[in-house]
Amino acid sequence: MPELPEVETVRAGLARHLTGRMVERVEIFDPRPLRRQEGGADAFVQRLTGRTFTAAVRRGKFLWLPLDDGAALVAHLGMSGQLLVHGTPGALAARESGDDAHAFLGDPDAPRVDLTATRAPLPAEDPDARPRHLRVRLHLSPIAGDAPGGAVLDLVDQRMFGGLRVTDMVPTADGAPGGAGSLAPLIPADVTHIARDLLDPHLDRPAVVAKMRHSNRAVKTLLLDQGIVSGIGNIYADEGLWAARVHGLRRGSALGPRVTARLLDATGEVMERALAAGGTSFDALYVDADGAAGFFARSLAVYGRAGQECRRCGALLRAETIGGRSHVFCPRCQTRPRSARA
Incomplete structure (x- = not known):
């Protein structure tokens, strides 16, 4: 999507x-x-x-x-x-x-x-x-x-x-x-329930950090909650989590304020780079108003790359499911929380 x-x-x-x-x-x-x-x-x-x-x-x-x-x-x-x-x-x-x-x-x-x-x-x-x-x-x-x-x-x-x-x-x-x-x-x-997004200068970032840290849900699920911060889907949630070195299963309440802020900053930076490339296009369905595709897919670090090497440390990327959504991560850069380990 x-x-x-x-x-x-x-x-x-x-x-x-x-x-x-x-x-x-x-x-x-x-x-x-x-x-x-x-x-x-x-x-x-x-x-x-x-x-x-x-x-x-x-x-x-x-x-x-x-x-x-x-x-x-x-x-x-x-x-x-x-x-x-x-x-x-x-x-x-x-x-x-x-x-x-x-x-x-x-x-x-x-x-x-x-x-x-x-x-x-x-x-x-x-x-x-x-x-x-x-x-x-x-x-x-x-x-x-x-x-x-x-x-x-x-x-x-x-x-x-x-x-x-x-x-x-x-x-x-x-x-x-x-x-x-x-x-x-x-x-x-009928759009009033949608929160502001990470590229909106009027976003109250301290309030977003507070909402995330007061939740026991997995942080990836929180990133996808359009009522907390909007615009993030599966692609940029995975990319932002990798950039911030945070595993998607970590609970919001287990994150410190600096880590949470770093995660939001990293996700926003990834989206800004994607925007400069016209977005992420995997097929002809993803085009702009002129019918042109975006090329950020070539720069993705983790999304869609399970089984390939991490661009940062070389470890093989893994995939699992969080809240019904796939999550691709680096087992070395993004340590799974102890309560989630097998």
Whole structure:
């Protein structure tokens, strides 16, 4: 499932292509991704048609596009969701030049990887073209520079664990901006239970440390709890734990405040490096708004590498299950707690 770096990469692309664009028409090819929409598919169409996107905002793994009437289009990508923009001037320029540098948020002078071969087919020149697994299409009101066939935002989703919905916005509990991409102290009403993430400057880190240290749950489970700190999934939990030399089975209450803070810092640093690489893509399902894949998978230290050598000490990495989720770790760098040893 896409985690913070992957969703942030998508958010940045949507902000670039969609801010200030109006939805002229909505096509629904499969209503299942709209199952959480109050009022159903008809309400979704009615609430979006004629509305203008004012920004693209993210908190953790949740993404929303504020609308000019005070509501927001909320998206969760689930296991395989893609929000792909076709036909806008920016998308056309990228396609013609093959330049994917705009897809990254890291150092603009850093070397780039040519992602042209990873792009999904772009149907911008044909408004009737339908990519496989296309569920919802938003047609944008035309502006100068759009493709002859028009500009669209597509929801393409193979497994359909995610979805779209239009919902009202409410003030944030702390009065700070709702998430990355907007200074407005607003958040979708059904996202208020999601905590701030490690890249959010308004995150109360001492409060997160305190919550983790007052829990007897395994620290990996705590990292995955979106109500404590959001945006971390299985990939970056394993990577952060390895970077901080902490085994995922250690209880939160057994960690000192410095170790807990170090773990949060290490996990945040891993996600920042992943973000600079466009996120982690294992297959064609993980792409940004332009259809380009991220390349952080090449830099993973432990996730997906069980049985291979630790990049730090050379010991063979092991895998086990914690709370129903796989956990890959180094038995030498990340000592298992005594109570968990066989």
